[in-house]
Amino acid sequence: MHILGAAVLLGTGVGIAFFMAMTHRTRDAGLIAHVASVVVIADWVFTASAVAMQPVTGALLAHALGWRLTEGWILLSPALYVLVGAFWISVVFMQRRMRDLARAAANDGTPLPTAYFRLC
Structure with a gap:
């Protein structure tokens, strides 16, 4: 798992x-706008569920192998996990904003705004 x-x-x-x-x-x-909408959903359905399960399955795996959770590399893992997670959360918000900007441009029949390209 x-x-x-x-x-x-x-x-x-x-x-x-x-x-x-x-x-x-x-x-x-x-x-x-359409693809970004699907991407945002996929992030929450697939990525978020895997993110939630990784620490649990990691701890169970370590226990099954007889590893102590106090070993150095295992103690470092949650810190790295949180750091990478912070980047992921920021990307999800960027994707949502890009989706919203693209939707507005599509609805108004205007080109994509500069803010979209800055986020991209």
């Missing part, structure tokens, strides 16, 4: 980045 969770995190992250990058290249506000 721990390895599956790591694969979901990596796969979802790479997939989301790829689809956002490819869609951004079109500069089509309607398409970007």
